[in-house]
Amino acid sequence: MDSGFDAAYTYFASDGFTYGSTISNWPTMARFAATHHLLFIPSVGPGYDDSKIRPWNKRNSKARMGGRYYEQMWSAAMGAGATLVSITSYNEWGEGTQIEPALPKSVPHDGALPQAVRNQLEASSPLCFILFYFILFYFIWTVQPQKRLPLPTPCPPGRGAEGGCSGGGRQMGLILLQSPNAEKLEGEKAGKDTKASACLEACTSLGFRVSGLGSGERVS
Numbered sequence: 450m451d452s453g454f455d456a457a458y459t460y461f462a463s464d465g466f467t468y469g470s471t472i473s474n475w476p477t478m479a480r481f482a483a484t485h486h487l488l489f490i491p492s493v494g495p496g497y498d499d500s501k502i503r504p505w506n507k508r509n510s511k512a513r514m515g516g517r518y519y520e521q522m523w524s525a526a527m528g529a530g531a532t533l534v535s536i537t538s539y540n541e542w543g544e545g546t547q548i549e550p551a552l553p554k555s556v557p558h559d560g561a562l563p564q565a566v567r568n569q570l571e572a573s574s575p576l577c578f579i580l581f582y583f584i585l586f587y588f589i590w591t592v593q594p595q596k597r598l599p600l601p602t603p604c605p606p607g608r609g610a611e612g613g614c615s616g617g618g619r620q621m622g623l624i625l626l627q628s629p630n631a632e633k634l635e636g637e638k639a640g641k642d643t644k645a646s647a648c649l650e651a652c653t654s655l656g657f658r659v660s661g662l663g664s665g666e667r668v669s
Contacts, residue, residue: 456487462494462537462546463509464522472525479529491529493522494537498545510545 457478461470468474475491482489496513499506511518526534538546 454487456490456533457482458490458535459492460535460537461497462492462522462544463497463511466497466509472522475525475529475531479531488533489529489531490533490535491522491526491531492535492537493519493526494546495519495548496545499543502543 457469459467459469459475459478461467463470465471469478470492472491475489478491479489481487494511495516496518497509497511500510513519523534536548538544538548540547540549
């Protein structure tokens with residue numbers, strides 16, 4: 450299956466920006482397109498200036514010259530024998546290529562916001578400052594890092610809980626959570642939770658005592 454393009458267009462409105470947007474290349478591009486049964490669609494524009502959003506691209510800016518730049522691009526497109534022309538652009542204000550009707554308007558910096566709005570913002574600024582630091586200090590004061598309890602010292606081999614060894618007398622910060630089907634780790638229902646039973650046996654073999662806490666077991 451063959452694939453390809455039916456046409457090509459140049460897009461940019463800045464003469465010399467790219468090979469395609471360079472109007473001196475349009476006759477060559479038009480001949481190439483005709484030879485390969487393609488449409489050549491040059492893009493014309495009234496000017497180009499994106500320096501306010503791309504300051505590094507000022508060298509590609511093109512002044513409108515009171516409409517003469519636009520006329521030059523149209524003349525180049527017609528001279529290349531184009532049967533279709535695209536316009537870059539109708540309303541691309543960011544690149545200064547817009548042709549839509551507009552009225553000039555300037556807004557002084559002091560009048561950018563209504564006076565009532567500016568007064569409200571100025572009045573609320575200290576309050577926002579105080580509220581921010583209140584929340585910050587409250588967070589620091591109330592949220593404390595969790596302290597880890599020291600791990601207990603295991604009993605020597607052969608001295609389990611029955612032998613009076615309590616694992617060094619320190620508590621181990623561990624709660625053995627049970628499955629919903631087992632209320633205790635001890636007794637008849639403990640066998641239903643094999644993982645908890647295995648953990649219980651391992652703790653017991655090390656000499657830790659296990660005391661019932663209702664919904665869980667605490668190892669000490």
